Amino acid sequence: MSEEPMFKFTTGSTSGVVRTGLLSLPNRQAIKTPHYLALASRGAIPHLTQDNVTKHTHICGAYMAAEDCKFVLSQQSLA
Known part of the structure; x- marks a missing residue:
């Protein structure tokens, strides 16, 4: 049985600028970070x-x- 993770965080840029990312939750709209x-x-x-x-x-x-x-x-x- 495969279990879906509670949340997933994906990072965009990591150096020289603001660290950005995407917080994804099952059955919800993803949240762009920082937020x-x-x-x-x-x-x-x-x-x-x-x-x-x-x-x-x-x-x-x-x-x-x-x-x-x-x-x-x-x-x-x-x-």
């Missing part, structure tokens, strides 16, 4: 409304802690 990943709190980026994030930024990823997903997961397990 900003927003820190989310309970699924939202603090101090920014959803419409402003969409309209004024190009953020394509966010980091959120696993405990922020606990409520959703517990609701799904009850169904």
Whole structure:
């Protein structure tokens, strides 16, 4: 049984310029690096409304802690 890796990171340039690369995750759009990943709190980026994030930024990823997903997961397990 072949197992697909959790993620793949490919580097572009390595010397003389900014180190660039591509972060690929299964079933997700690849993220060009360097890139900003927003820190989310309970699924939202603090101090920014959803419409402003969409309209004024190009953020394509966010980091959120696993405990922020606990409520959703517990609701799904009850169904």
